[in-house]
Amino acid sequence: MILSTTLFSQDKIIYLTFDDGPLYGTRTVLNILKEEDIEATMFFVGRHAQRNKKIFNYAKDFSNIVIGNHTFSHADGSYAKFYRNPEKLIADIDKAQNILCNTKYQRLAGRNVWRMPEVSRNDYAIKKKRRRRESLAYDRVYDAGYFIYGWDVEWRFNHKNHKALESPQKMASRINYAYTRNKTKRKGKVVMLAHDFMFKKRAGGGRNLRKLIKILKRDGWKFETIETYSDQRPEDFLNISNIDGLKEIKYRDQIKKEEKSCKRDDSATNNTSGEILKDNFLEYFDKDTEKVNKKKEENDDFEEDYEIIIIDD
Numbered sequence: 229m230i231l232s233t234t235l236f237s238q239d240k241i242i243y244l245t246f247d248d249g250p251l252y253g254t255r256t257v258l259n260i261l262k263e264e265d266i267e268a269t270m271f272f273v274g275r276h277a278q279r280n281k282k283i284f285n286y287a288k289d290f291s292n293i294v295i296g297n298h299t300f301s302h303a304d305g306s307y308a309k310f311y312r313n314p315e316k317l318i319a320d321i322d323k324a325q326n327i328l329c330n331t332k333y334q335r336l337a338g339r340n341v342w343r344m345p346e347v348s349r350n351d352y353a354i355k356k357k358r359r360r361r362e363s364l365a366y367d368r369v370y371d372a373g374y375f376i377y378g379w380d381v382e383w384r385f386n387h388k389n390h391k392a393l394e395s396p397q398k399m400a401s402r403i404n405y406a407y408t409r410n411k412t413k414r415k416g417k418v419v420m421l422a423h424d425f426m427f428k429k430r431a432g433g434g435r436n437l438r439k440l441i442k443i444l445k446r447d448g449w450k451f452e453t454i455e456t457y458s459d460q461r462p463e464d465f466l467n468i469s470n471i472d473g474l475k476e477i478k479y480r481d482q483i484k485k486e487e488k489s490c491k492r493d494d495s496a497t498n499n500t501s502g503e504i505l506k507d508n509f510l511e512y513f514d515k516d517t518e519k520v521n522k523k524k525e526e527n528d529d530f531e532e533d534y535e536i537i538i539i540d541d
């Protein structure tokens with residue numbers, strides 16, 4: 229009796245993570261998370277944060293979210309090349325880190341890779357030979373002090389119109405399946421990946437997201453940020469690979485703990501040159517969204533997609 233009580237009293241923790249912002253859809257996601265009073269993680273692309281300063285600054289004011297680092301360039305759409313050169317990879321991630329509040333929470337572009345004390349896993353969608361080679365680059369990122377977070381379940385989308393391919397009900401059951409069948413990297417914890425642009429107005433707004441959150445709440449899930457996923461904190465460690473391939477973790481006593489610097493006037497976020505950077509590196513950008521993006525660049529006040537959605541339930 230006692231045993232079964234213990235078994236069933238385990239917390240079910242859902243880590244909602246949103247990639248590729250600040251972009252169309254980011255405000256919608258932020259507002260819904262706040263209205264639903266839950267915690268989540270936004271893995272921002274450094275270049276997008278630099279470009280979409282207003283949305284980025286807006287995001288910094290939300291205490292219920294943790295901002296993670298999703299590289300600066302998002303590999304410029306060329307993943308094989310991106311992971312071939314560990315030094316360039318680190319430089320790209322470090323560049324984003326300076327823009328993104330010195331976060332040490334990292335998600336690689338285009339790869340479901342994990343590196344932290346409890347979980348080390350490569351992306352099995354990549355062919356063996358390349359996976360083995362890229363693995364060295366992932367290790368370098370970890371050794372540089374970042375924890376890398378992949379995902380257990382992805383909310384997939386149509387690459388043309390960015391609409392969700394699965395209903396909120398379907399996603400809730402996939403999350404539950406991963407949990408009950410232990411198909412997660414850590415027991416009792418499910419990391420879900422979604423993309424901000426899935427919730428832009430043209431993709432149906434935030435209705436789907438709100439519905440999913442309501443179902444998960446009803447089913448007793450706890451919502452947490454990626455900060456609680458590992459029992460360790462990336463800020464506290466320096467990771468050194470030893471010759472046996474095992475991770476030796478050393479306290480970072482000698483290194484001054486970096487403080488989060490999410491100030492509104494962070495000079496790193498100010499693009500004063502007025503230069504408009506080309507923004508077509510995300511392979512799923514269609515012509516339509518490029519048009520929207522151009523409009524956004526021309527008018528900094530352009531807010532494309534926030535709408536208030538009322539669901540009667």
Ligand SMILES: [Zn+2]
Pocket residue numbers: 247248298302337338
């Ligand atoms: Zn991405």
